[in-house]
Structures are given as C-alpha cells and as structure tokens.
Amino acid sequence: MKKISFNYAGLSRASLLGLSLFISPNLQADPLKDLYLQVSQEVSEEANHNSEREKKFKAAAGEQKAMLAEVQTELARQEQLREEMQQTFDLNETQLADLSTQLDRRTGNLGELFGVFRQMAGDTEKLLFDSLISIEYPERKAQIEALAATTEVPTIAQMQQLWAMSLQEISESAGVTRFNTEVVKPSGEAYTAEVTRIGTFNIISEDKYLNYSSDTQQLVELARQPDSSLRSTAGDLSQTSGGTPVGFALDPSRGALLGLLVQSPSLVERVQQGKSVGYAIIAVGIFGLLVVIERLIKLASISKKMAKQRKDMEHPSDDNPLGRMLLAYYENKHLQDLDVIGKKLEEVVFKDLAEFRRGLATVKVLAAIAPLMGLLGTVTGMIGTFQAITLFGTGDPKLMAGGISQALITTVEGLCVAIPLLLASTILSSRAQQMSKEVGEQATGMVAQKAVDIASAKA
Amino acid sequence: MDINSYLLDFLNTGGNVLWAILLVTIWLWFLIFERYWFFFREYKTQQQSNVKQWQQCADKSSWIATQYRRQLLSELDCMMARNLKLITGLIALLPMLGLLGTVTGMIQVFEVMAYLGSGNPRAMANGVSAATIPTMAGMVISLLAIPFATELDRRYRREKRETASAMPTYS
Numbered sequence: 001m002k003k004i005s006f007n008y009a010g011l012s013r014a015s016l017l018g019l020s021l022f023i024s025p026n027l028q029a030d031p032l033k034d035l036y037l038q039v040s041q042e043v044s045e046e047a048n049h050n051s052e053r054e055k056k057f058k059a060a061a062g063e064q065k066a067m068l069a070e071v072q073t074e075l076a077r078q079e080q081l082r083e084e085m086q087q088t089f090d091l092n093e094t095q096l097a098d099l100s101t102q103l104d105r106r107t108g109n110l111g112e113l114f115g116v117f118r119q120m121a122g123d124t125e126k127l128l129f130d131s132l133i134s135i136e137y138p139e140r141k142a143q144i145e146a147l148a149a150t151t152e153v154p155t156i157a158q159m160q161q162l163w164a165m166s167l168q169e170i171s172e173s174a175g176v177t178r179f180n181t182e183v184v185k186p187s188g189e190a191y192t193a194e195v196t197r198i199g200t201f202n203i204i205s206e207d208k209y210l211n212y213s214s215d216t217q218q219l220v221e222l223a224r225q226p227d228s229s230l231r232s233t234a235g236d237l238s239q240t241s242g243g244t245p246v247g248f249a250l251d252p253s254r255g256a257l258l259g260l261l262v263q264s265p266s267l268v269e270r271v272q273q274g275k276s277v278g279y280a281i282i283a284v285g286i287f288g289l290l291v292v293i294e295r296l297i298k299l300a301s302i303s304k305k306m307a308k309q310r311k312d313m314e315h316p317s318d319d320n321p322l323g324r325m326l327l328a329y330y331e332n333k334h335l336q337d338l339d340v341i342g343k344k345l346e347e348v349v350f351k352d353l354a355e356f357r358r359g360l361a362t363v364k365v366l367a368a369i370a371p372l373m374g375l376l377g378t379v380t381g382m383i384g385t386f387q388a389i390t391l392f393g394t395g396d397p398k399l400m401a402g403g404i405s406q407a408l409i410t411t412v413e414g415l416c417v418a419i420p421l422l423l424a425s426t427i428l429s430s431r432a433q434q435m436s437k438e439v440g441e442q443a444t445g446m447v448a449q450k451a452v453d454i455a456s457a458k459a
Numbered sequence: 460m461d462i463n464s465y466l467l468d469f470l471n472t473g474g475n476v477l478w479a480i481l482l483v484t485i486w487l488w489f490l491i492f493e494r495y496w497f498f499f500r501e502y503k504t505q506q507q508s509n510v511k512q513w514q515q516c517a518d519k520s521s522w523i524a525t526q527y528r529r530q531l532l533s534e535l536d537c538m539m540a541r542n543l544k545l546i547t548g549l550i551a552l553l554p555m556l557g558l559l560g561t562v563t564g565m566i567q568v569f570e571v572m573a574y575l576g577s578g579n580p581r582a583m584a585n586g587v588s589a590a591t592i593p594t595m596a597g598m599v600i601s602l603l604a605i606p607f608a609t610e611l612d613r614r615y616r617r618e619k620r621e622t623a624s625a626m627p628t629y630s
Contacts, residue, residue, distance in 0.1 A: 051614065073462075090466075150551055215539070261575060338523065339522065342522055342526075368604075401569065401573040404569050405566065405569065408562055408569065410566055411562045412559060412562045415555060415558060415559040415562065416556065419552060419555055419556060420556070422548065422551070422552060423467070423552060426544055426547075427545060427548075428539075430542075430543075430544035431549075433544070434537050434540065434541065435541070437533050437537050437540075438533070438537060440532035440533075441529045441530055441532070441536075442530045442533050442534060444526045444529065445527050445529055445530020445531070445533070446530065448522070448524075448526035448527055448530075449523075449527060452523055
C-alpha cells in the first residue's frame with residue numbers, strides 16, 4: 001500500500017515536470033541537467049530510505065517470530081494445565097458421587113423423618129387453622145406456618161414444637177374455656193364479647209351459637225339461631241361458674257349441622273314457596289276464621305242475653321229468643337187457644353234456629369275446600385317438577401326442588417287451614433245444636449210455666 | 460334413660476306436629492273422662508230430680524204439661540250431649556293431624572335431598588321418622604278413642620230413651 005502511494009507521488013511529480021517542459025520548450029539546456037542531477041539524487045535518497053525501512057521491517061519480523069514462539073509455549077503450558085484440571089475434575093466428580101452415595105446411605109432414616117415431619121406439619125397446619133382452639137391462641141398459626149414451610153431437615157426443637165402443638169390441641173379439645181374475642185354480627189358489625197368454647201366442637205356467646213369460618217378467620221353469629229330450648233342451654237353454659245353440671249346441646253359435626261340451619265327456609269320463605277295456590281288457601285283460611293270468630297261472638301252474646309232474660313222473666317226484651325217468645329206469648333194470650341199460641345211460638349223459634357245455623361255451612365264447605373286446594377297445589381307443583389325433568393333430566397334434584405316444595409307446602413297449608421276450620425265447625429255445630437234445643441224445648445217450657453203462673457195468679 | 464327424656468326425645472323425633480297431636484290427645488281423653496265422670500256422678504241425681512218433678516205434676520196431658528215435659532227432658536239431653544260431638548270431631552281430626560305430620564316430614568326429607576343429594580339415606584332418616592311417627596300416633600290414638608266414643612254415644616241414646624219412658628204422659 002505504501003509502495004503504491006509512493007509510486008503515485010513520483011508519477012505526479014514526473015507529469016508536472018513534463019508539463020513544465022512542455023510549456024517552456026525554448027529554454028536553455030542547463031536547467032535540464034539540474035533536473036537530472038536532482039532526480040538522480042532523489043532516487044538514491046529514496047533507495048537509502050527504502051533500504052532503511054527494509055532493515056527496520058526485517059528487525060520487526062524477527063521480533064514477531066520471537067513473540068509467536070513465546071505465545072506458543074504459553075499455549076502449550078495452558079493446555080497442559082487444562083489437562084491436569086480435567087483430571088482433577090474427574091477425580092473430584094467420582095469422589096463426590098462416592099460421598100453422595102455415602103451421605104444417602106448414612107441419612108437414609110433421617111430423610112424419611114423429614115418427609116414425615118413435613119407431612120405432619122402440613123396436616124397439623126390445616127387442622128389448627130380450622131380448629132376453634134386457634135381463636136383462643138392465635139399465635140399458634142404463625143408457628144405452625146413456619147414449621148410447615150421448612151425446607152431443611154428439622155431440628156429437635158422444631159419437632160418438639162410440633163409435638164407440643166398437637167398435644168395442646170388434644171388437651172384443649174377436652175375442655176370448656178371462656179375468653180374475650182371479636183364477634184361479627186350477621187349484619188356485618190363487629191364487637192368484642194366473652195365467648196365460651198366447648199372443646200373443638202362449638203363456640204357460643206351468651207345464648208347465641210357462633211360459626212367460625214376459617215377462610216376469613218372470623219367468628220360469625222349464626223343468622224338463624226336454633227330453637228329457644230337449645231339456646232337456653234347455651235345461655236346456661238355461658239352463665240355457669242362451674243361446679244354444678246349444666247346440660248348443653250352440642251353439635252358434634254363441629255358446626256356443619258348449625259351451618260345447615262341457616263339454609264333451612266323460614267316460615268315466610270315457606271309460605272312463598274306455596275306460590276299463588278298457597279296464597280289462595282291462606283285467603284280461604286282467613287275468611288273461614290273470620291266467619292268462625294263472628295259466629296262464636298254472636299252465639300256467646302245470644303246465650304248471655306238468654307241467661308240474663310231467664311233471671312228477669314217479668315220484663316221480656318226482643319233482643320233474645322226467650323224474650324221474643326215471651327213477647328209472642330203476651331201478644332197472643334187473648335186467643336185462649338193453646339194450640340194457636342203453640343204455633344205462634346214455633347214460628348218465632350224457627351227464625352231463631354235459622355239464625356243459630358247461619359254460617360255453619362260456609363265453615364264446613366271451606367274446611368272441605370282447603371284440602372282440595374292443597375291437592376290442586378300438589379298437582380300444579382308436580383307439573384312444574386315434571387316440566388323440569390323433561391327439560392333437564394333427573395340428574396339435579398335441586399332443579400326439581402321448587403316444584404316439590406310447592407306441592408308439599410300447599411298440602412300442608414290445606415291441612416293447616418282445614419284442621420282448625422273442622423274443629424271450629426264441630427264446636428259451632430254442637431253449640432248451635434245445644435242452643436236450638438234450649439230455645440226450642442226449654443224456652444217453650446218456660447213460657448208454658450209462665451202461663452201456668454199467670455193463670456194461677458188470676459185464679 | 461329416664462322416661463321424661465325418653466318421651467321428650469320421641470316427641471322431638473316426631474317433629475312439631477307430634478306436639479299438636481299430644482295436645483289434642485290430652486284434650487280428647489280429658490273430654491272422655493269428663494263424660495264418664497258426668498254419667499257416673501252428676502247425671503243420676505239430676506235425672507232423678509227431673510223425673511220426680513214430672514211425677515209430682517197433677518196435669519200430665521195438656522199442651523202446657525207436654526211443653527214442661529219437653530223442657531225437663533231437654534235439660535237432661537243438653538247436659539248429656541255436651542262435648543259428645545267434640546269428641547267425635549277430635550277423633551276425626553287426629554288422622555288429619557297425622558297426615559299433616561307426614562307432609563311436613565316429607566318436606567324435611569326433600570330439604571335434606573336438596574342440600575345433600577339423594578346419596579345419604581341417614582340424613583333423610585330424621586325426616587322419614589318425622590313423617591311416619593305422627594301418622595302412627597294419630598291413627599293409634601283415634602283408634603283407641605273410637606270404642607269409648609261409640610260407647611258414650613250409645614249410653615247417651617239409651618239414657619235419653621229410658622228417661623223419656625220414665626216420664627209417661629199419662630197418670
């Protein structure tokens with residue numbers, strides 16, 4: 001490269017010279033000689049310079065060669081080193097394998113122990129998280145979490161900790177204790193209250209059963225509490241100071257049964273399950289009950305007025321059957337014909353008998369209709385159920401539940417309406433019968449006696 | 460297990476309807492015993508006094524006398540007939556209450572099925588017992604009471620007839 005540039009410089013210089021020659025052809029011969037001398041001098045200078053460079057290059061080449069040799073020896077040395085290290089590595093590898101098999105052999109039982117420990121810790125963690133006892137000792141959760149998360153072979157202290165926790169769980173599950181903690185109402189507001197824990201089974205606050213949800217770590221009052229008889233046993237237990245034994249209704253399923261209680265429908269929900277037929281039955285029942293109440297009041301007032309009239313036979317009033325009969329007798333006394341008077345009295349009695357029996361037929365019919373309406377509800381409910389079966393098959397009993405509950409609820413409602421109405425109709429009819437006997441037979445007898453009295457007073 | 464808690468347990472197994480049946484049963488048997496008490500104790504004296512009153516009457520055939528006799532008879536009749544209809548009514552009611560218990564028990568069974576599916580017959584057993592026990596109780600009690608009710612009814616009719624014949628309309 002250098003050489004080429006050099007040549008190029010010379011060439012350009014030559015062309016410059018040529019140009020000057022060309023421009024001044026008529027100049028003297030001296031300058032030409034000078035030019036020659038100058039050129040030859042420059043050529044020799046150039047040659048000197050080149051040979052100098054050459055020497056320099058040659059010297060550099062020697063140097064490079066020496067360096068190359070040096071590097072090559074270094075490489076050979078390194079390769080040898082690599083060789084050696086490879087050997088050491090292989091050796092180490094076999095040694096490591098030996099050692100690890102030795103380790104395996106020696107830690108055989110310990111590894112098993114670690115597995116068992118982890119498994120136990122995991123099981124215990126789940127158990128303690130679901131346990132009611134953890135509400136009383138919340139610090140246990142962090143401990144068991146740490147134990148279950150260990151990745152190394154456990155220490156003796158850790159194993160003893162797990163053991164102690166299991167023992168605590170067992171001993172606490174046998175006891176009834178009281179402590180203060182936060183309780184959440186069904187409406188969502190929280191308050192601190194004294195709660196009583198019965199083993200691992202139930203937890204109560206005063207007379208209320210609580211439910212522990214391990215997901216949210218909260219004690220929640222059951223939205224629907226059990227019967228008052230069961231709640232009173234809980235109240236007794238909350239108040240007792242120990243010493244005397246108290247009975248307590250325990251849920252051995254650890255709250256599962258109490259949890260189902262919340263799902264069971266209330267009375268209002270049950271009534272709603274009956275749908276339109278159910279409401280119709282209830283309407284019939286209310287109507288029937290109103291009729292019955294009206295009748296009972298009416299009959300009671302009539303018999304009260306009659307009793308009052310019986311005490312005071314001298315002043316007949318027309319607000320009761322006996323009084324009306326006496327009035328009829330006084331009106332017709334002048335007839336002197338007892339048969340005619342008897343007929344007149346009977347006429348009055350007939351009107352009153354009709355009054356006693358009024359409404360009885362209605363109650364009887366309603367009592368007969370109510371179970372029939374229940375049957376109607378049963379059938380419509382079954383139709384709904386079978387429609388659900390046609391659409392979805394019998395795989396899911398919950399889909400059929402709506403129709404079935406309607407069928408059953410309407411039957412229950414029909415019976416619930418029919419039974420009191422039937423009872424009321426029996427009471428009403430026996431009462432009406434008795435009163436009609438009193439009016440028809442005893443009252444006429446009294447009138448007859450009155451007639452005798454009047455006749456004897458005249459004589 | 461003492462008898463008290465045994466009875467309570469039985470009633471709880473049968474459900475709420477069984478309590479209603481117990482109530483009706485107590486009422487029914489109270490009425491039956493009351494009627495027997497009446498027939499054996501109070502009725503005889505009243506009947507004898509009424510018969511004596513009639514026999515003391517000089518006039519026994521006029522319209523007034525007939526009315527008087529009717530009154531005397533009707534007084535006895537009303538005393539005897541009291542509650543008799545209610546007894547038969549309650550006897551008719553008891554099987555109906557049993558049926559009510561059956562249906563409420565069935566509701567329990569279906570509720571359990573809705574929550575736990577049909578694969579758990581033990582969970583359903585409670586509802587089944589609540590369905591069957593009231594039916595049985597209602598049946599048994601009404602069957603037990605029927606002979607007494609019939610007997611009372613026959614006694615009532617017989618006494619009515621005998622009293623009527625003890626008060627002749629001629630002297």
